[in-house]
Amino acid sequence: MTSPGPGRGLEGEWDGLRTVGGVTVGLLVRGVLTVVGLAAVPAASATACTAVTPAGAAHLAFLGTYVLLLAKARAFFQRPVVRRVIDRVTGVVLIGFGIKVAATQP
Numbered sequence: 001m002t003s004p005g006p007g008r009g010l011e012g013e014w015d016g017l018r019t020v021g022g023v024t025v026g027l028l029v030r031g032v033l034t035v036v037g038l039a040a041v042p043a044a045s046a047t048a049c050t051a052v053t054p055a056g057a058a059h060l061a062f063l064g065t066y067v068l069l070l071a072k073a074r075a076f077f078q079r080p081v082v083r084r085v086i087d088r089v090t091g092v093v094l095i096g097f098g099i100k101v102a103a104t105q106p
C-alpha cells in the first residue's frame with residue numbers, strides 16, 4: 001500500500017484528514033481481505049495449515065528481531081556525537097541541493 005508523499009499538495013487540515021482517512025480505510029480493507037484469505041486456507045487443506053504455521057512463526061521471529069535491532073539503532077543514533085555528525089551532513093546536503101536548484105532555475 002502506498003500513501004501520498006510530500007508532492008501531494010495538501011492545502012489544509014481537511015485535506016490531511018481525508019488523506020489519513022483514505023489510507024486508514026485502505027489498510028482496513030486490506031487487513032480484512034488478508035484475514036479472510038488466510039482463514040480459508042487452513043480450513044481447505046491440512047497441508048496448507050502445516051505450511052502456514054511455521055511461516056507465521058518465522059514472521060513473528062523476524063518481527064521480534066527487527067524490534068530489538070531497531071531499539072539498538074535508536075540508541076546509537078541518539079548519541080550526541082552521532083547526532084552532530086548527522087546534522088552536519090544533512091545541512092551540507094540541503095545547502096548543496098539548494099545551490100543546485102538555484103543554479104538550474106532559468
